[in-house]
Amino acid sequence: MTKVFGIIGDPIEQVRSPMVFNTLFRERNIDAVMVPLHVRPNQLVQVLEGLRAIENLGGVIITIPHKTMAASFAFNKSTRVTIANAANALRPCEGGWECDLFDGEGFARGMEVAGHQLDKKSCALVGCGGAGAAIALALLDRGVVRLSLFDTDRKKCEDLAERLRGNHKTEITTSPPRNGDDIVINATPLGMNPDDPLPFDLELLRSDAIVADVIMKPPRTKLLTRAAVLGLLTQEGRHMLDNQIDSIWEFFRLPTPKQ
Amino acid sequence: MTKVFGIIGDPIEQVRSPMVFNTLFRERNIDAVMVPLHVRPNQLVQVLEGLRAIENLGGVIITIPHKTMAASFAFNKSTRVTIANAANALRPCEGGWECDLFDGEGFARGMEVAGHQLDKKSCALVGCGGAGAAIALALLDRGVVRLSLFDTDRKKCEDLAERLRGNHKTEITTSPPRNGDDIVINATPLGMNPDDPLPFDLELLRSDAIVADVIMKPPRTKLLTRAAVLGLLTQEGRHMLDNQIDSIWEFFRLPTPKQ
Numbered sequence: 433m434t435k436v437f438g439i440i441g442d443p444i445e446q447v448r449s450p451m452v453f454n455t456l457f458r459e460r461n462i463d464a465v466m467v468p469l470h471v472r473p474n475q476l477v478q479v480l481e482g483l484r485a486i487e488n489l490g491g492v493i494i495t496i497p498h499k500t501m502a503a504s505f506a507f508n509k510s511t512r513v514t515i516a517n518a519a520n521a522l523r524p525c526e527g528g529w530e531c532d533l534f535d536g537e538g539f540a541r542g543m544e545v546a547g548h549q550l551d552k553k554s555c556a557l558v559g560c561g562g563a564g565a566a567i568a569l570a571l572l573d574r575g576v577v578r579l580s581l582f583d584t585d586r587k588k589c590e591d592l593a594e595r596l597r598g599n600h601k602t603e604i605t606t607s608p609p610r611n612g613d614d615i616v617i618n619a620t621p622l623g624m625n626p627d628d629p630l631p632f633d634l635e636l637l638r639s640d641a642i643v644a645d646v647i648m649k650p651p652r653t654k655l656l657t658r659a660a661v662l663g664l665l666t667q668e669g670r671h672m673l674d675n676q677i678d679s680i681w682e683f684f685r686l687p688t689p690k691q
Numbered sequence: 692m693t694k695v696f697g698i699i700g701d702p703i704e705q706v707r708s709p710m711v712f713n714t715l716f717r718e719r720n721i722d723a724v725m726v727p728l729h730v731r732p733n734q735l736v737q738v739l740e741g742l743r744a745i746e747n748l749g750g751v752i753i754t755i756p757h758k759t760m761a762a763s764f765a766f767n768k769s770t771r772v773t774i775a776n777a778a779n780a781l782r783p784c785e786g787g788w789e790c791d792l793f794d795g796e797g798f799a800r801g802m803e804v805a806g807h808q809l810d811k812k813s814c815a816l817v818g819c820g821g822a823g824a825a826i827a828l829a830l831l832d833r834g835v836v837r838l839s840l841f842d843t844d845r846k847k848c849e850d851l852a853e854r855l856r857g858n859h860k861t862e863i864t865t866s867p868p869r870n871g872d873d874i875v876i877n878a879t880p881l882g883m884n885p886d887d888p889l890p891f892d893l894e895l896l897r898s899d900a901i902v903a904d905v906i907m908k909p910p911r912t913k914l915l916t917r918a919a920v921l922g923l924l925t926q927e928g929r930h931m932l933d934n935q936i937d938s939i940w941e942f943f944r945l946p947t948p949k950q
Contacts, residue, residue, distance in 0.1 A: 433704050436726045445692050467695045475744035482741010485734035
């Protein structure tokens with residue numbers, strides 16, 4: 433009778449979702465389990481096709497580097513999936529999968545919970561993959577006044593800017609972080625490995641800027657440690673996950689917890 | 692880092708393997724989990740292809756009604772899989788799956804542990820599916836003097852008898868249980884549902900016969916309850932599973948427990 437949930441990623445050992453969800457399943461007395469599934473990019477479709485044929489599969493969380501591929505594979509997409517061209521949660525539906533993208537909402541809520549308002553702020557986002565696109569969309573929805581996007585893959589960056597401009601009137605540039613930014617966000621995978629270079633230059637930021645990371649492991653990346661040394665405010669990656677759990681819970685059609 | 696194991700069946704809610712293995716994983720301090728996977732017969736291949744592409748999948752236990760299909764799908768087979776045309780455990784290997792069949796060994800060991808010797812006994816087996824074929828093979832290996840096979844699917848029964856005769860010189864008939872049998876075994880699914888008819892007639896058995904079942908849930912089937920009322924010795928289905936755990940553990944390449 434157990435509902436099985438998975439989280440798919442490559443690498444996978446950094447993910448915190450099984451710990452978070454399995455703790456909630458236990459606390460809320462729900463017969464369900466979330467397991468980590470290590471899947472290479474070229475195997476994602478085969479795995480999703482296989483999982484879809486498991487009757488007691490409740491849903492799948494998608495993480496790096498599969499978010500864009502998952503969005504193109506699922507046929508029932510929310511608006512934010514279509515614009516961001518990325519999905520981080522799939523649930524079975526008649527004939528296939530439907531998907532949504534909760535990273536942006538999770539990131540934005542995490543900032544607000546930490547007391548960092550987004551409204552009217554100038555933001556710089558580095559990394560235009562799935563998480564980056566999701567965050568960009570949420571920042572625009574929250575009313576930032578300016579958003580700069582940057583990615584070493586220039587085409588990916590321009591494409592995302594183009595899709596966002598089609599849906600928002602906010603000023604969107606494709607340029608690296610600059611001194612005028614209030615909030616600067618790393619949405620690249622840089623920082624997972626101790627030898628990674630910093631995703632952007634901290635020295636040029638204003639002394640009251642906030643530096644946010646989406647990396648879950650290590651909890652405090654080199655970027656955040658260096659930023660703190662420079663006296664900047666920091667926001668760890670775990671907040672993005674922690675603040676989307678309720679939305680994913682509901683998306684997976686898990687029973688509403690009693691208050 | 693967690694190794695994920697599955698058990699595939701239809702129905703699935705009766706399986707005990709996740710409870711047994713997850714308890715062992717916890718006791719032996721192993722970062723692994725076994726999850727139940729409910730898969731319909733026509734979806735087995737799709738699911739196995741999907742699971743094979745998960746890097747941290749450790750292996751899969753196969754139960755009713757998939758044992759024969761699993762054997763034909765896997766390409767690296769043990770001798771007993773080939774003869775029984777059934778497999779109940781798969782592990783990933785280069786380019787696909789290899790499989791083995793531990794039900795027979797588990798059943799035979801379970802009987803021996805309970806003090807029921809098989810050597811020189813006359814045995815009747817009802818049900819020639821995967822579990823039945825596995826048990827038939829183990830009984831022959833243990834030196835029974837006579838084995839009768841019965842199945843409502845006469846062709847399945849004759850085919851199994853043919854394959855067994857090609858490998859053993861023991862007398863093998865295709866006929867229902869009779870008064871001369873020492874051990875009579877139900878290897879059909881009859882008994883899982885309360886309304887199921889008895890798989891064979893208990894009245895004609897000798898008063899010192901042993902009646903064994905392979906059904907796990909309910910632990911005591913109607914067959915075993917009635918047999919006990921008639922004063923016959925009985926053997927529950929769980930012994931078949933309990934006595935193959937060590938073999939499956941080893942097959943899954945899990946670390947040998949410290950004594």
